[in-house]
Amino acid sequence: MTCVQMREHxxxxxxKQTRIRIPTPPMTNRTTMNLTIALVVLLLTGCTSVEESxxxxxxxxxxxxxxxxxxxxxxxxxxxxYGDFYSAAASDTRIVAERRWEKFLSDWMPGNAAFEDASxxxxxxxxxxxxxxxxxxxxxxxxxxxxxxxxxxxxAADME
Numbered sequence: 001m002t003c004v005q006m007r008e009h010x011x012x013x014x015x016k017q018t019r020i021r022i023p024t025p026p027m028t029n030r031t032t033m034n035l036t037i038a039l040v041v042l043l044l045t046g047c048t049s050v051e052e053s054x055x056x057x058x059x060x061x062x063x064x065x066x067x068x069x070x071x072x073x074x075x076x077x078x079x080x081x082y083g084d085f086y087s088a089a090a091s092d093t094r095i096v097a098e099r100r101w102e103k104f105l106s107d108w109m110p111g112n113a114a115f116e117d118a119s120x121x122x123x124x125x126x127x128x129x130x131x132x133x134x135x136x137x138x139x140x141x142x143x144x145x146x147x148x149x150x151x152x153x154x155x156a157a158d159m160e
Contacts, residue, residue, distance in 0.1 A: 059092060060091060060137075062130055068156075081120060081123060087104075088104045105124065105131070
Protein backbone atom coordinates (compact mmCIF):
# COMPACT_ATOMS: atom_id res chain seq x y z
CA MET A 1 0.00 0.00 0.00
CA THR A 2 1.36 3.39 -0.95
CA CYS A 3 1.30 6.47 1.25
CA VAL A 4 -1.55 7.99 -0.76
CA GLN A 5 -3.59 4.83 -0.45
CA MET A 6 -2.97 4.71 3.30
CA ARG A 7 -4.15 8.32 3.72
CA GLU A 8 -7.29 7.58 1.72
CA HIS A 9 -7.89 4.46 3.77
CA UNK A 10 -7.55 6.42 7.04
CA UNK A 11 -9.91 9.14 5.78
CA UNK A 12 -12.47 6.59 4.71
CA UNK A 13 -12.19 4.79 8.05
CA UNK A 14 -12.57 8.07 9.96
CA UNK A 15 -15.67 9.04 7.94
CA LYS A 16 -17.16 5.60 8.52
CA GLN A 17 -16.68 5.91 12.29
CA THR A 18 -18.25 9.35 12.49
CA ARG A 19 -21.37 8.18 10.67
CA ILE A 20 -22.24 5.61 13.34
CA ARG A 21 -24.52 7.15 15.90
CA ILE A 22 -26.29 5.35 18.66
CA PRO A 23 -29.54 7.08 19.45
CA THR A 24 -30.06 7.67 23.13
CA PRO A 25 -33.56 7.53 24.52
CA PRO A 26 -34.84 10.66 26.17
CA MET A 27 -34.59 10.74 29.96
CA THR A 28 -38.01 10.31 31.51
CA ASN A 29 -39.06 10.50 35.13
CA ARG A 30 -39.36 6.71 35.17
CA THR A 31 -35.79 6.28 33.89
CA THR A 32 -34.49 8.73 36.46
CA MET A 33 -36.38 6.91 39.21
CA ASN A 34 -35.00 3.52 38.09
CA LEU A 35 -31.45 4.88 38.04
CA THR A 36 -31.93 6.37 41.51
CA ILE A 37 -33.23 3.07 42.88
CA ALA A 38 -30.33 1.17 41.30
CA LEU A 39 -27.87 3.62 42.83
CA VAL A 40 -29.43 3.30 46.29
CA VAL A 41 -29.35 -0.50 46.08
CA LEU A 42 -25.74 -0.40 44.94
CA LEU A 43 -24.77 1.88 47.81
CA LEU A 44 -26.60 -0.24 50.37
CA THR A 45 -24.96 -3.39 49.07
CA GLY A 46 -21.57 -1.73 49.30
CA CYS A 47 -22.23 -0.62 52.87
CA THR A 48 -23.28 -4.13 53.88
CA SER A 49 -20.06 -5.58 52.48
CA VAL A 50 -17.92 -3.15 54.46
CA GLU A 51 -19.96 -3.81 57.58
CA GLU A 52 -19.53 -7.57 57.21
CA SER A 53 -15.78 -7.28 56.77
CA UNK A 54 -15.44 -5.34 60.03
CA UNK A 55 -17.78 -7.79 61.74
CA UNK A 56 -15.39 -10.67 61.03
CA UNK A 57 -12.87 -9.21 63.47
CA UNK A 58 -15.48 -8.64 66.17
CA UNK A 59 -15.39 -10.44 69.47
CA UNK A 60 -16.37 -14.09 69.51
CA UNK A 61 -17.03 -16.60 72.21
CA UNK A 62 -17.75 -20.22 71.41
CA UNK A 63 -20.61 -22.01 73.09
CA UNK A 64 -18.05 -24.40 74.59
CA UNK A 65 -16.22 -21.46 76.20
CA UNK A 66 -19.51 -20.24 77.68
CA UNK A 67 -20.40 -23.65 79.10
CA UNK A 68 -16.96 -24.97 80.08
CA UNK A 69 -14.52 -22.09 80.63
CA UNK A 70 -12.34 -24.22 82.94
CA UNK A 71 -11.37 -26.59 80.10
CA UNK A 72 -9.66 -23.86 78.07
CA UNK A 73 -6.77 -23.40 80.49
CA UNK A 74 -4.25 -25.16 78.23
CA UNK A 75 -4.10 -28.51 80.00
CA UNK A 76 -3.64 -30.33 76.69
CA UNK A 77 -0.85 -29.88 74.15
CA UNK A 78 -1.50 -28.51 70.68
CA UNK A 79 -1.56 -31.24 68.05
CA UNK A 80 -3.75 -33.47 70.18
CA UNK A 81 -7.50 -33.86 69.77
CA TYR A 82 -8.27 -32.08 73.03
CA GLY A 83 -5.57 -29.44 72.63
CA ASP A 84 -6.70 -28.46 69.12
CA PHE A 85 -10.36 -28.46 70.13
CA TYR A 86 -9.79 -26.28 73.19
CA SER A 87 -7.59 -23.93 71.17
CA ALA A 88 -10.39 -23.41 68.64
CA ALA A 89 -12.97 -23.01 71.41
CA ALA A 90 -10.80 -20.38 73.11
CA SER A 91 -10.65 -18.12 70.01
CA ASP A 92 -11.56 -14.52 70.72
CA THR A 93 -12.32 -13.20 67.20
CA ARG A 94 -14.51 -14.67 64.49
CA ILE A 95 -11.79 -14.83 61.87
CA VAL A 96 -9.40 -16.67 64.20
CA ALA A 97 -12.19 -18.98 65.33
CA GLU A 98 -13.17 -19.86 61.77
CA ARG A 99 -9.57 -20.64 60.86
CA ARG A 100 -9.02 -22.76 63.98
CA TRP A 101 -12.28 -24.71 63.64
CA GLU A 102 -11.55 -25.42 59.97
CA LYS A 103 -8.01 -26.51 60.82
CA PHE A 104 -9.42 -28.74 63.56
CA LEU A 105 -11.76 -30.39 61.06
CA SER A 106 -9.07 -30.81 58.43
CA ASP A 107 -6.78 -32.44 61.01
CA TRP A 108 -9.31 -34.55 62.90
CA MET A 109 -12.11 -35.41 60.46
CA PRO A 110 -11.53 -39.05 59.58
CA GLY A 111 -11.60 -39.81 55.89
CA ASN A 112 -13.25 -43.20 56.31
CA ALA A 113 -15.73 -41.98 58.99
CA ALA A 114 -14.17 -44.19 61.67
CA PHE A 115 -13.76 -42.10 64.80
CA GLU A 116 -11.36 -43.08 67.55
CA ASP A 117 -14.05 -42.85 70.22
CA ALA A 118 -17.28 -41.03 71.12
CA SER A 119 -15.43 -37.88 72.24
CA UNK A 120 -13.72 -37.66 68.86
CA UNK A 121 -17.09 -37.91 67.08
CA UNK A 122 -18.67 -35.30 69.40
CA UNK A 123 -15.80 -32.85 68.94
CA UNK A 124 -15.95 -33.13 65.13
CA UNK A 125 -19.72 -32.62 65.19
CA UNK A 126 -19.28 -29.67 67.57
CA UNK A 127 -16.69 -28.07 65.28
CA UNK A 128 -19.01 -28.38 62.27
CA UNK A 129 -21.80 -26.67 64.19
CA UNK A 130 -19.48 -23.88 65.41
CA UNK A 131 -18.41 -23.20 61.81
CA UNK A 132 -22.06 -23.15 60.79
CA UNK A 133 -22.80 -20.72 63.62
CA UNK A 134 -19.91 -18.48 62.57
CA UNK A 135 -21.19 -18.34 59.00
CA UNK A 136 -24.66 -17.41 60.21
CA UNK A 137 -23.16 -14.63 62.32
CA UNK A 138 -21.07 -13.46 59.37
CA UNK A 139 -24.20 -13.10 57.25
CA UNK A 140 -26.13 -11.53 60.14
CA UNK A 141 -28.59 -14.39 60.37
CA UNK A 142 -28.92 -14.09 64.13
CA UNK A 143 -31.96 -16.37 64.44
CA UNK A 144 -30.17 -19.27 62.71
CA UNK A 145 -27.02 -18.65 64.78
CA UNK A 146 -29.10 -18.80 67.97
CA UNK A 147 -30.76 -22.04 66.82
CA UNK A 148 -27.32 -23.54 66.23
CA UNK A 149 -26.23 -22.37 69.68
CA UNK A 150 -29.26 -24.13 71.18
CA UNK A 151 -28.31 -27.32 69.34
CA UNK A 152 -24.79 -27.07 70.78
CA UNK A 153 -26.17 -26.55 74.28
CA UNK A 154 -28.40 -29.60 73.83
CA UNK A 155 -25.40 -31.68 72.74
CA ALA A 156 -23.54 -30.46 75.83
CA ALA A 157 -26.49 -31.43 78.04
CA ASP A 158 -26.55 -34.90 76.44
CA MET A 159 -22.81 -35.29 77.15
CA GLU A 160 -23.27 -34.76 80.88
